Amino acid sequence: MSVKLILLGPPGSGKGTQGALLGKFYGIPEISTGDMLRQAVAEGSELGKRVQGILTKGQLVPDDVMVSLVEERVSREDCAQGFILDGFPRTVDQARALERVLPGGIDAVVYLRVPREEVIARLAGRLTCRRCGAVYAKTDSSLCQVCGGDLYQRDDDLRSTVEHRLRVYEEHTAPLVGYYRTLDKVREFDGSGPVEEVARRVEAGIARVIA
Numbered sequence: 001m002s003v004k005l006i007l008l009g010p011p012g013s014g015k016g017t018q019g020a021l022l023g024k025f026y027g028i029p030e031i032s033t034g035d036m037l038r039q040a041v042a043e044g045s046e047l048g049k050r051v052q053g054i055l056t057k058g059q060l061v062p063d064d065v066m067v068s069l070v071e072e073r074v075s076r077e078d079c080a081q082g083f084i085l086d087g088f089p090r091t092v093d094q095a096r097a098l099e100r101v102l103p104g105g106i107d108a109v110v111y112l113r114v115p116r117e118e119v120i121a122r123l124a125g126r127l128t129c130r131r132c133g134a135v136y137a138k139t140d141s142s143l144c145q146v147c148g149g150d151l152y153q154r155d156d157d158l159r160s161t162v163e164h165r166l167r168v169y170e171e172h173t174a175p176l177v178g179y180y181r182t183l184d185k186v187r188e189f190d191g192s193g194p195v196e197e198v199a200r201r202v203e204a205g206i207a208r209v210i211a
């Protein structure tokens with residue numbers, strides 16, 4: 001069985017957290033394009049140098065760069081049983097390109113709905129592990145409970161950038177909900193409330209699609 005899912009929702013809607021849980025549940029990789037880009041920046045690779053300024057400002061990396069990055073990633077061995085994409089596609093053009101790359105298409109889009117005010121509060125108060133990318137609310141300890149790495153506030157989680165990222169989301173990414181609705185792929189979930197509760201709702205909803 002192969003499971004190919006896309007996570008959709010504004011920044012801060014819990015895509016990374018829910019994607020990691022779903023990935024564990026199905027035994028498939030959760031692929032975060034944001035994590036891939038941040039890693040490239042940390043390594044100082046050619047790609048990293050090219051995208052660093054774009055990430056800091058909360059803008060979008062050009063579609064062609066993203067499509068080749070994802071095309072290469074999903075062709076790897078560990079994606080043979082499927083994958084969960086977090087942060088890609090982010091534009092309708094990326095979604096069209098993904099269809100060309102994946103002949104069978106995806107199984108479903110997990111769309112997490114969270115009120116705008118809650119998203120702003122979550123992002124402006126969130127800390128991320130420098131080593132493994134796990135995220136925490138600001139009041140937690142300064143060390144990652146998963147791997148012991150340092151927690152830091154992402155440049156693009158500063159309040160001014162958060163509002164900009166939300167505008168970018170609304171303009172470029174939110175139209176994807178309509179795009180995938182016409183393909184009857186969207187499964188919509190209430191993303192507010194405790195992580196475990198959201199995870200239960202998502203797992204039950206997706207099990208119905210995959211079965």
Ligand code: AMP
Nearest residue numbers: 033034055058059060061066087088090
């Ligand atoms: P994320 O961790 O998903 O919030 O992504 C962090 C940043 O990486 C975004 O604000 C963009 O600058 C960039 N990024 C990640 N995925 C994409 C994508 N599919 N297309 C364009 N830019 C992206």
